[in-house]
Amino acid sequence: MNDSQRERLIELVSELAIQRGQFTLASGRTSSYYVDMRQATLHHEAGPLIGHVMLDMLEEAGFGAGVAEAVGGLTMGADPVAAAILHAAASRGLNIDAFVVRKAAKDHGMKRQVEGPSIEGRDVVVLEDTSTTGGSPIQALEAARAAGANVLAVAVIVDRATGAKEKIEAYGVPYLAALGLDDLGLDPQ
Numbered sequence: 001m002n003d004s005q006r007e008r009l010i011e012l013v014s015e016l017a018i019q020r021g022q023f024t025l026a027s028g029r030t031s032s033y034y035v036d037m038r039q040a041t042l043h044h045e046a047g048p049l050i051g052h053v054m055l056d057m058l059e060e061a062g063f064g065a066g067v068a069e070a071v072g073g074l075t076m077g078a079d080p081v082a083a084a085i086l087h088a089a090a091s092r093g094l095n096i097d098a099f100v101v102r103k104a105a106k107d108h109g110m111k112r113q114v115e116g117p118s119i120e121g122r123d124v125v126v127l128e129d130t131s132t133t134g135g136s137p138i139q140a141l142e143a144a145r146a147a148g149a150n151v152l153a154v155a156v157i158v159d160r161a162t163g164a165k166e167k168i169e170a171y172g173v174p175y176l177a178a179l180g181l182d183d184l185g186l187d188p189q
């Protein structure tokens with residue numbers, strides 16, 4: 001892992017994404033802060049940095065290019081993360097495809113739930129921008145498995161330390177997070 005890139009990502013996520021206030025989360029829980037990760041994943045500096053930090057983390061965990069063949073997750077939080085990793089890998093001369101899991105299969109055309117180059121029979125990593133209960137990455141993991149993929153791991157940028165790790169590990173895959181609440185000066189909620 002390139003420590004200076006990770007440190008810069010912490011600065012950018014703190015500056016761009018952390019919002020204080022009263023928020024309702026995807027799970028229905030409430031929280032006094034929100035990690036608005038799209039402010040980082042779609043930012044000109046933070047977006048590309050996320051690709052490199054996430055790719056470094058996957059490589060260190062043994063799921064880099066040559067092992068993981070594709071990365072992706074539930075639209076839309078995971079989408080820019082997957083694209084950033086694809087581009088970070090390409091910039092290093094490595095091949096990683098991306099995929100997008102729709103919240104429901106399309107009812108026309110190819111009627112797919114998982115878009116992108118086929119993941120059937122391939123080793124993939126499921127992504128998320130941030131995770132609270134793990135519900136979204138689990139939905140993506142189940143859809144990827146239903147599409148015939150072998151899910152190697154779930155990897156998120158920010159883990160909110162509220163149970164996602166345990167729930168995902170119960171599916172028999174490791175859970176990796178590039179940043180934790182300590183990095184961002186937040187308490188679990």
Ligand SMILES: O=P(O)(O)OC[C@H]1O[C@H](OP(=O)(O)OP(=O)(O)O)[C@H](O)[C@@H]1O
Binds near residue numbers: 129131134
């Ligand atoms: O770990 P969880 O409890 O699933 O919560 C985290 C989810 O919440 C956010 O997306 P959101 O549900 O707001 O939807 P969106 O991607 O469609 O904007 C985030 O991108 C994760 O997908």
Ligand SMILES: O=C(O)c1cc(=O)[nH]c(=O)[nH]1
Binds near residue numbers: 025035037131133160
């Ligand atoms: O749990 C969520 O819905 C959630 C939390 C958070 O900090 N950021 C986000 O995009 N979603």
